[in-house]
Amino acid sequence: MQLQRLLQFFGWPITAGVIIALLALLLFPQLRQTKTSDVQMLQNHLPYGVVSYADAVNRAAPAVVNIYTEKRVIERYRNLSNNPFFRHLYNNSNTPQQERMQKTLGSGVIVDSSGLILTNNHVINGADRIAVLLYDGRVTAAELVGMDSDNDLAVLKIELDNISPITLGDSDKVRVGDVVLAIGNPFGVGQSVSQGIVSATGRWNVGISEEAYRENFIQTDAAINPGNSGGALVDAYGNLIGINTAVLDEYNTSSGISFAVPAKIAMESLRQIAQHGRVIRGWLGIEGGTHPRTKGIVISGIYPNGPAHIAGVRPNDILTHINDEEIEDARQCMELVNKLVPKSKVKMNLIRNGESIELEAIAGERSNTQTKT
Incomplete structure (x- = not known):
């Protein structure tokens, strides 16, 4: 009898507790998941391994080319030219001269299936010969179509089939903090990729244009070195948002402050150069x-x-x-x-x-x- 009374005494509270727990599980299904299922669900929603920009690079890299130029330079022999006594001799037109080929390197971006390439004016300015090395290993001569010195841009043309123009992005929508990739040919080592973020937009008074207020650059901290000039600045999806142009460093090496001409400005210059042979303003x-x-x-x-x-x-x-x-x-x-x-x-x-x-x-x-x- 005592056992029966004890069961009756505790029976209702236990039953009520079970009913409440069942109702809670029905109303709140997330309570039924364990820590193990939480980890599994998180893994299912994350990409395998670490975050990678390989897809963006694969999209953009075939459109980025290496540019090699040669310029004929005439020099006078100057063995004693620093001596004030002999200096007047080396200002004479009869002074013996030597000719040499000055070589430069840079990068460019194929932006049109017809073979139009955007690069920097300072990469090809005064060049007697321009050669382009494509991503697939082909080498071809390039013709200068025109220049936009205000924005340090130049347009080249190559005559090849099966080329891969880059996908254009909207440089007007670039925001500070966006991830960007710089693709080019630093120091001539071959195509390389560096990664950074957009540090500022609408940057001017950089000193590239003779009139500072005409400048309008995207500033990034992606590593830009000699040879990167004229290469592509792309977003995290591989779309072109700028043409890498300059770095802020007296030794001409990457300092974490790099500048690119916005793609919208570059493409407008290209359109006018292709149509008129020059930029009309x-x-x-x-x-x-x-x-x-x-x-x-x-x-x-x-x-x-x-x-x-x-x-x-x-x-x-x-x-x-x-x-x-x-x-x-x-x-x-x-x-x-x-x-x-x-x-x-x-x-x-x-x-x-x-x-x-x-x-x-x-x-x-x-x-x-x-x-x-």
């Missing part, structure tokens, strides 16, 4: 700086007989709009002017002595020979 003949208190630029220089001068623009005018597009700063204004079609009408909104005025100019074509007043 609009020109108004003005210079100015960002206004400290309002949007727009303060006109500080006007080129004589340039489009703005003829239209009536004056120093200290504040240019606020070009063709109804609001001007944010000097760099954005330069981009708007570059896009102007030469000989097209340009509406300019300005503020002069506190009053708004509107002028019309005829866009010119920018060259590197204009001088301002």
Whole structure:
């Protein structure tokens, strides 16, 4: 009897506990998984081994080429040229001369199935012969199509079948912190890959262009060395986002601060070079700086007989709009002017002595020979 009473006393609590536990398992199925199943599920969702960018490299590498150039250089014998007494002798045109071939190396990127290659202007500038080594081992001569010295770009053309153009990415969507890969031919050792992140975008005042505000680079910490110039900067999926151009280092070796021309800018230069043989940029003949208190630029220089001068623009005018597009700063204004079609009408909104005025100019074509007043 005592045992029966004891069972009756504990029976209901035990039964209630079992029912509650069953309900909990039904309502919360994750409680039924063990630590072992958690590990197995995590492994099923992770790639095998460590994270790799091999797929990105496999996509991009066949489009990256090695570029070798030769330039004929004439030199005078200068055994005693450092001696002030003999120096005048070596300024004479009759001084014995020697000829040698100066060799350079760099990289390039096939961007079109017709054989168009993007590289840096400084890689091929002045070259008498240009040779291209493809990823599959083929070697061929390359023809210079044109150059864009402002962005240190050049376009080459090769005549080969079965080439692999790179896939283009959207350089406008590149963000600081994105993983990037630099593919090129450092020190001539052969195609190599380095990895880093995007350190900054829209970087300017680097010293590559004569006019700093025209610069617009992607900054990375991927290792870039001599020979990498003109090679590909790709994203983690192997899409081209830039053309590697320069490093910030006085010894010309990788310092963790590297610069690439955004792919969008490079491809626009290529399009114009392929179509016109040169890059055509609009020109108004003005210079100015960002206004400290309002949007727009303060006109500080006007080129004589340039489009703005003829239209009536004056120093200290504040240019606020070009063709109804609001001007944010000097760099954005330069981009708007570059896009102007030469000989097209340009509406300019300005503020002069506190009053708004509107002028019309005829866009010119920018060259590197204009001088301002």
